Amino acid sequence: MTDASATVLDVALCSTGKRRQIRPKAERRQQLIDATIRCIAQHGLSAVTMQMVTREAGLSVGIANLHFQSKENLLRETLRYVAEEYHNGQIKIMEGADITDLGDRLDALLDFQLGRGVTQRQKMSVWFAYYGEAGARPVYQKIVSTVDRLAALKLEALFASIIREGDYQDVDPRELATGYSALIDGLHLGLLVTPRELTKRRARSVARDFLRRAFPKHIY
Amino acid sequence: MTDASATVLDVALCSTGKRRQIRPKAERRQQLIDATIRCIAQHGLSAVTMQMVTREAGLSVGIANLHFQSKENLLRETLRYVAEEYHNGQIKIMEGADITDLGDRLDALLDFQLGRGVTQRQKMSVWFAYYGEAGARPVYQKIVSTVDRLAALKLEALFASIIREGDYQDVDPRELATGYSALIDGLHLGLLVTPRELTKRRARSVARDFLRRAFPKHIY
DNA sequence: AGCAAGAATGAATGATCATTCATTCTTGAT
DNA sequence: ATCAAGAATGAATGATCATTCATTCTTGCT
Numbered sequence: 001m002t003d004a005s006a007t008v009l010d011v012a013l014c015s016t017g018k019r020r021q022i023r024p025k026a027e028r029r030q031q032l033i034d035a036t037i038r039c040i041a042q043h044g045l046s047a048v049t050m051q052m053v054t055r056e057a058g059l060s061v062g063i064a065n066l067h068f069q070s071k072e073n074l075l076r077e078t079l080r081y082v083a084e085e086y087h088n089g090q091i092k093i094m095e096g097a098d099i100t101d102l103g104d105r106l107d108a109l110l111d112f113q114l115g116r117g118v119t120q121r122q123k124m125s126v127w128f129a130y131y132g133e134a135g136a137r138p139v140y141q142k143i144v145s146t147v148d149r150l151a152a153l154k155l156e157a158l159f160a161s162i163i164r165e166g167d168y169q170d171v172d173p174r175e176l177a178t179g180y181s182a183l184i185d186g187l188h189l190g191l192l193v194t195p196r197e198l199t200k201r202r203a204r205s206v207a208r209d210f211l212r213r214a215f216p217k218h219i220y
Numbered sequence: 221m222t223d224a225s226a227t228v229l230d231v232a233l234c235s236t237g238k239r240r241q242i243r244p245k246a247e248r249r250q251q252l253i254d255a256t257i258r259c260i261a262q263h264g265l266s267a268v269t270m271q272m273v274t275r276e277a278g279l280s281v282g283i284a285n286l287h288f289q290s291k292e293n294l295l296r297e298t299l300r301y302v303a304e305e306y307h308n309g310q311i312k313i314m315e316g317a318d319i320t321d322l323g324d325r326l327d328a329l330l331d332f333q334l335g336r337g338v339t340q341r342q343k344m345s346v347w348f349a350y351y352g353e354a355g356a357r358p359v360y361q362k363i364v365s366t367v368d369r370l371a372a373l374k375l376e377a378l379f380a381s382i383i384r385e386g387d388y389q390d391v392d393p394r395e396l397a398t399g400y401s402a403l404i405d406g407l408h409l410g411l412l413v414t415p416r417e418l419t420k421r422r423a424r425s426v427a428r429d430f431l432r433r434a435f436p437k438h439i440y
Numbered sequence: 441a442g443c444a445a446g447a448a449t450g451a452a453t454g455a456t457c458a459t460t461c462a463t464t465c466t467t468g469a470t
Numbered sequence: 471a472t473c474a475a476g477a478a479t480g481a482a483t484g485a486t487c488a489t490t491c492a493t494t495c496t497t498g499c500t
Contacts, residue, residue, distance in 0.1 A: 019495090019496090020447085020448060020449075020494085020495060020496075021447095021448085021496085022446085022447050022448070022495085022496050022497065023447085025447090028447090028448095040356075041355060041356065042356060043356050044352075044353040044355070044356035044357060045266055045352060045353070046265055046266035046353060047356070049486085049487060049488080050487075050488060050489085051486095051487075051488090059448080059449090060448060060449045060450060061449080061450065061451095061488090061489090062448070062449055062450065062489085062490080062491085063447085063448060063449075064488095064489095065488080065489060065490080066447075066448075070488080070489080071487095071488065071489090121355060124355065125352075125355035125356065128348070128351050128352045128354075128355065129352040129353065129355070130352070131348050131351070131352060131409060131412070131413055132264070132265060132345075132348045132349040132350070132351060132352025132353065133264040133265070133266060133349065133352065134348075134412065134413045135261060135264070135341060135344065135345035135348065135349070135412050135413075136260075136261065136262060136263050136264035136267070136345065137264060141413055141414075144413055144414070145413065145414040145416065145417065148413075148414060148417075149414075149417065152417070175422075175425065175426055175429055176429075178410070178418065178422065178426050179403065179426040179427075179429060179430060181406065181410075182402075182403055182405075182406025182407045182409070182410055182423075182426065183399060183402055183403045183406055184406065185402075185405070185406035185409050185410070186401065186402025186403055186404065186405035186406035186407075186409070187402045187406075189351060189402070189405050189406070189409070190398070190401075190402055190405070192351070192354065192355050193351055193354045193355075193361055193364055193365065193368075194361075194364070194365040194368060194369075196365065197365065197368075197369065197372070198398065202395075202398065203402075205395065206395055206398050206399045206402065207399075209395055209396075209399060210399060210430075213433045213434070214433070239465090239466090240464085240465060240466075240477085240478060240479075241466085241477095241478085242465085242466050242467065242476085242477050242478075243477085245477090248477090248478095269456085269457060269458080270457075270458060270459085271456095271457075271458090279478080279479090280478060280479045280480060281458090281459090281479080281480065281481095282459085282460080282461085282478070282479055282480065283477085283478060283479080284458095284459095285458080285459060285460080286477075286478075290458080290459080291457095291458060291459090441500100442499100442500085443498100443499085443500085444497105444498095444499085444500100445496105445497090445498095445499105446495105446496090446497095447494105447495085447496075447497095448493105448494080448495075448496090449491105449492105449493080449494070449495090450490105450491100450492105450493095450494105451490105451491100451492100451493105452489105452490085452491090452492105453488105453489085453490075453491105454487105454488095454489090454490100455486105455487085455488085455489100456485105456486085456487080456488100457484105457485085457486080457487090458483105458484095458485085458486100459482105459483085459484090459485100460480105460481105460482085460483075460484100461479105461480100461481100461482090461483105462479105462480105462481100462482105463478100463479080463480095463481105464477105464478080464479070464480105465476105465477085465478075465479090466475105466476090466477075466478090467474105467475090467476095467477095468473105468474100468475095469472100469473090469474090469475105470471100470472085470473085470474105
C-alpha cells in the first residue's frame with residue numbers, strides 16, 4: 001500500500017491536500033480571472049494584489065505572471081471578460097430568433113439586465129470599479145466603449161422595430177436607447193451603493209415603468 | 221541691501237520661488253482636498269499617492285499627515301466634500317424660495333445636474349472612483365447613502381407637488397424619483413466613459429425627455 | 441522505465457509607498 | 471528685539487508589492 005506515503009506528500013505539498021496540478025493554459029487563465037473578480041468585489045480594485053489573487057485561486061504567485069505577464073494585463077483581461085459577458089448576454093437576447101413577440105423580447109432583456117446573473121454584487125462591483133478608473137485610463141475606456149457600442153446599436157434597432165409596430169409618435173429610438181441604457185446603469189449603481197434603499201424588485205419596477213411610458217401597447 | 225541673500229534663499233527653498241507659508245488649518249485642508257480631487261481625476265483613485273497629492277498642492281509630504289492623520293482619512297474627507305457639494309447644490313435648488321414655478325424648478329435642477337459645474341470630468345471621475353470602491357468599503361457606502369437619502373426625499377417631495385399640481389394619474393413620486401436619479405447617474409457615467417458617443421447636449425435632451433413623458437404639462 | 445518539454449512553485453529582489461519625527465521656519469505677543 | 475508656540479519640511483524607516491527565476495514536479499512520448 002502506498003496510501004501512507006501519498007498522504008504525507010499531500011499534506012506536505014498544500015494545506016488543502018491538493019497536489020500540484022498541470023492544467024491547460026486557457027483553464028488557468030479563467031481560474032485567475034475568476035479569482036480576480038472575487039478579489040475586486042471583496043476588497044476593491046485598488047486593494048487587489050497579485051498575492052491575493054493567486055491565493056484566492058489556490059495557486060502560487062509566479063503563475064499569474066506566467067499566464068498574464070503582468071498585473072496590468074490580468075486586470076485588463078478581467079475587465080474585458082466581464083464586459084463581454086454582459087454585452088454578449090444582451091446581444092443574444094436582442095438577436096435571438098427564439099422570441100418573436102417584441103414585448104416579450106423587452107421583458108427578456110429587462111430580466112437579464114436586472115436579474116440574478118448580472119446583479120450579483122460581485123459582477124456589479126467589478127463593473128463599477130473599472131468605470132471608476134476609466135476616467136484616468138484610456139485602455140479601460142476603450143474596452144468598455146467598444147463593446148458598449150454594438151449593444152447600443154442593437155438596442156436602438158429593437159426600439160425602432162417596436163416604434164414601427166406600435167406606431168408610436170414622437171419617440172426617437174436613439175434618444176430612448178440612450179436613456180434606457182443610462183437608467184439601467186444608474187439602477188445597477190443604486191443596487192451596489194445603496195442596497196438598503198433600492199431593492200432588485202423596485203429596480204425592475206422602475207425600469208419597467210420607463211418602458212411602459214414609452215411603449216404602452218407593448219408593456220403590460 | 222538684503223535683496224541678494226533673500227533671492228538666494230527663495231531659490232533654495234522652492235523651485236517656484238515661494239517661501240514657506242503658514243496658513244490656517246482649514247485652508248490647508250481644503251488645498252489638500254482640491255489637490256486630491258485633481259489627482260484622482262488625472263491618475264485614478266488606485267494610483268493616487270501621498271507624494272503625488274502633496275506635490276500637486278505645492279506642499280511637503282509631511283503636511284498631509286499633519287492635517288489628516290492618514291491617507292485613508294484624506295480620501296474619506298475628499299469623498300465627503302464632493303458628495304456634500306453635489307447634494308447641497310441639489311437641495312438648494314429644491315428648497316430655494318426664489319423659484320416658484322415648479323416647471324422652472326425642474327429645469328434648474330436639470331441644469332445643475334447636467335451643467336458645467338457637475339459634469340466637469342474632474343468631479344465625475346472622483347464621483348465614480350469612489351462608487352467603484354463602495355462595494356468593498358462600507359465607509360464610502362455610508363457617506364454616499366447618508367447624503368443621498370436627503371436629496372432623494374426632497375426630490376420625491378418635489379415630484380409629489382408636481383403630480384398634485386398637474387393632477388397626473390398613475391404616477392408614483394417615489395418610483396419616479398428613483399428612476400430620475402438613476403437616469404442622471406447613468407448619464408454622468410456615459411459622459412465620463414464614452415464622451416465620444418454621449419455629448420452633454422444629448423444627455424440633457426435625454427433627461428428632459430424623461431421628465432416630459434412624466435410631466436407633459438410642466439416641461440415644454 | 442527513462443526522458444524531454446514545459447507547467448508550477450515560492451523565496452528572493454528591488455522598487456514604491458505611507459508614515460514618522462528631528463529640524464527649520466514663521467508668526468504674534470511681550 | 472526676543473521668544474514661545476506651533477506650522478511646515480523632507481530625509482529616513484519599515485512595510486508591502488510586483489516581478490523574477492532557479493528549482494521542482496507532472497505529463498506524455500519513446
